[in-house]
Amino acid sequence: MDVKEIIAKGDLVYEKTKVLTDKEMHYCPGCTHGTVHKAIAEVIEEMGIQEKTIGISPVGCSVFAYEYLHIDWQQAAHGRAPALATATKRLMPEKYVFTYQGDGDIASIGCAEAIHACNRGENILMIFINNGIYGMTGGQMAPTTLDGMKTATSPTGRTVEQNGYTLDLTKMIAPLPGVCYVARHSADTAAATRKLKRALKKGFENSMKNKGTSFVEVISTCNSGWKMSPVAANEWMRENMFPVFPLGTIKDE
Amino acid sequence: MSDVKLLKGNEVIAEAAIRCGCDGYFGYPITPQSEVMETLMERAPWNTTGMVVLQAESEVAAINMVYGGACCGKKVMTSSSSPGVSLKQEGISYLCGAELPCLIVNVQRGGPGLGTIQPSQADYFQTVKGGGHGDYKLIVLAPNSVQEMNDFVDLGFELSFKYRVPAMILSDGMIGQMMEKVTLSPKKPRRTEEEIIKEDGDWATTGKTADREQNVITSLALKAEEQEATNLRLQAKYKEIQENEVRYETYKADDAEYLLVAFGSCSRICSKTVDTAREDGIKLGMIRPITLFPFPTKQIKEFAKQVKGFMTVEMNAGQMVEDVRLAVNGEKPVEFYGRFGGIIPSPEEIRVALEKQLFNK
Known part of the structure; x- marks a missing residue:
């Protein structure tokens, strides 16, 4: 018997969005990707833009985002998603185009593509998942790794002498005149995820108003890479990442 | 106009x-x-x-x-x-x-x-x-x-x-x-989205409409079996291209005793070498691969029955010559003459190289 047949029609208060597929996610339990995927899927459904949305997935854990969001997808080479999105949006201006990139993808190997897409003011939504680590390759240091943080390639902790400083890409991007909207959120509580959804919606809406690029960073956890339980990872994120990457709307024009 | x-x-x-x-x-x-x-x-x-x-x-x-x-x-x-x-x-x-x-x-x-x-x-x-x-x-x-x-x-x-x-x-x-x-070619209009789908099929990322499954463009396959299937599909296409799309041109090659092989700008220079050699009574011709992949392997192999030898002329240290040698497969000598670093060979120096490496050997 189908679940919907059990629940009386008037009693159904929540349903999984149809923009999410039924595929079992490969993400580790506690990973932020799943929550953000669902937030995007819900926004797409609420806005009724499933038929007009093209996603560009990165290289990294979320390379398989196309398995879970039931829309058309392009899978980019490492760091190049903003270049793909640039061409896609310019060739099909009537579509909603968004990129989904991790911190290694966007802030390291794809830094040039990200900054120049923003500087040109491409009418796209860029989503930046920042968990301070390379997840898929086994927990190596990223540009966003915090000072002192231990990773597979900074086993005794990141140092300024060896690796320079933690990169705040969002702060670099915010002053660019091509960017109309910059916000930094998390997805660790229901309230935080609701705020994130509002930011994503705004980003999608902006992309149809020729206002320029919308850039939404999500401070995230990688509890496997950080070698913590999901609960401890969320606590560590709040204590250590939020002070370095403060949440909030940075720019809204 | x-x-x-x-x-x-x-x-x-x-x-x-x-x-x-x-x-x-x-x-x-x-x-x-x-x-x-x-x-x-x-x-x-x-x-x-x-x-x-x-x-x-x-x-x-x-x-x-x-x-x-x-x-x-x-x-x-x-x-x-x-x-x-x-x-x-x-x-x-x-x-x-x-x-x-x-x-x-x-x-x-x-x-x-x-x-x-x-x-x-x-x-x-x-x-x-x-x-x-x-x-x-x-x-x-x-x-x-x-x-x-x-x-x-x-x-x-x-x-x-x-x-x-x-x-x-x-x-x-x-x-x-x-x-x-x-x-210049006649003007053709850009294709509409409908025309693209009609001509090429509905594979592109144009937005997942209700009447079709999602389109995903990716080169990723974590499973080795899936990747091998992709590789086999690609190889089958390349074979088809090799069979159907070879393009080449010959110049005074019908009765040639010696054959120059050159592509692109080198072929323009070599045609002059062919002309002057013919004036001197030397039966020199040329084959110009127009498609470098697919390569005119069969056609060059066929010429190996007719000519005494080949010389490939390139503005590099000898690259296409390897494919010519594979085609000729030792049947006849395949010599090479090249200039590189931005130097363009003259028809005269190609003639000199022919005399030295092929005609008088």
């Missing part, structure tokens, strides 16, 4: 792109091909055909814009010269892996490294043997005139869409920079 013009090879690439209904060009300046994007910017086709022209921040970004545009089923292209094409190799490998159609133009200059800005044919290996990672082939067209720069834009797109394999025009600084009379 006449469609016969006196134009540079590079300018003609731009004119031909607009005329054949190209949807998007993404490039980055590099000598000796910058006139391609300059001409496009001057023509401003976004005001007429709606074609998108964008100067990217790098060659890497440009080829990935091509990837994005190709994912949408659009006719998209880029152009560059040797060092820039090296940067594009990552994107080219992805385009091949994802089976996307597009057109890439390489107006070659001398290398390695930053090299020179003078003409060269030293990217034959990179282009024909696969400059990026993985088992893949490009459809490679080698023009030897400004007219062919025009013709191969449309042909390149046609073949690329037919097989969903990227096409490359492998030109050089000589063809790109020289001016010649050219008959």
Whole structure:
């Protein structure tokens, strides 16, 4: 018997969005990707833009985002998603185009593509998942790794002498005149995820108003890479990442 | 207005792109091909055909814009010269892996490294043997005139869409920079989204409508069996291309006792060598591969029965000659003469090399 047949029609208060597929996610339990995927899927459904949305997935854990969001997808080479999105949006201006990139993808190997897409003011939504680590390759240091943080390639902790400083890409991007909207959120509580959804919606809406690029960073956890339980990872994120990457709307024009 | 013009090879690439209904060009300046994007910017086709022209921040970004545009089923292209094409190799490998159609133009200059800005044919290996990672082939067209720069834009797109394999025009600084009379192609409108679906099928990322499954363009397969299936499919396509799309030209080859093998600008120089040799009663001819992949292997093999020997002339240290030797397979001598680093060989020095290496041996 189908679940919907059990629940009386008037009693159904929540349903999984149809923009999410039924595929079992490969993400580790506690990973932020799943929550953000669902937030995007819900926004797409609420806005009724499933038929007009093209996603560009990165290289990294979320390379398989196309398995879970039931829309058309392009899978980019490492760091190049903003270049793909640039061409896609310019060739099909009537579509909603968004990129989904991790911190290694966007802030390291794809830094040039990200900054120049923003500087040109491409009418796209860029989503930046920042968990301070390379997840898929086994927990190596990223540009966003915090000072002192231990990773597979900074086993005794990141140092300024060896690796320079933690990169705040969002702060670099915010002053660019091509960017109309910059916000930094998390997805660790229901309230935080609701705020994130509002930011994503705004980003999608902006992309149809020729206002320029919308850039939404999500401070995230990688509890496997950080070698913590999901609960401890969320606590560590709040204590250590939020002070370095403060949440909030940075720019809204 | 006449469609016969006196134009540079590079300018003609731009004119031909607009005329054949190209949807998007993404490039980055590099000598000796910058006139391609300059001409496009001057023509401003976004005001007429709606074609998108964008100067990217790098060659890497440009080829990935091509990837994005190709994912949408659009006719998209880029152009560059040797060092820039090296940067594009990552994107080219992805385009091949994802089976996307597009057109890439390489107006070659001398290398390695930053090299020179003078003409060269030293990217034959990179282009024909696969400059990026993985088992893949490009459809490679080698023009030897400004007219062919025009013709191969449309042909390149046609073949690329037919097989969903990227096409490359492998030109050089000589063809790109020289001016010649050219008959421009008739104008074709850009295709609508409906026409693209009707002609090519509904595979592109144009938005998942209710009546079809999601379209995903990716070159990723974590399972070895899936990746091997992709490789086998690609190899089957390359075999089909090898069987159906070989293009070549012969010059005074019917009764030839010796045969020159040359592509692109070298073939223009070699035709002069053939003419002067004929004046001296020497039965010299030439075969010019027009497609470098697929290579005219069978045709060259056939000539091995007729001629006493071959000489391949290239503006490199000897690259295509390896494919000529594979075709001839030891049946007859295959000599090589080349200049490189931006030096263009003269018809006379090719004659001298023929005398020394082939005629009097």
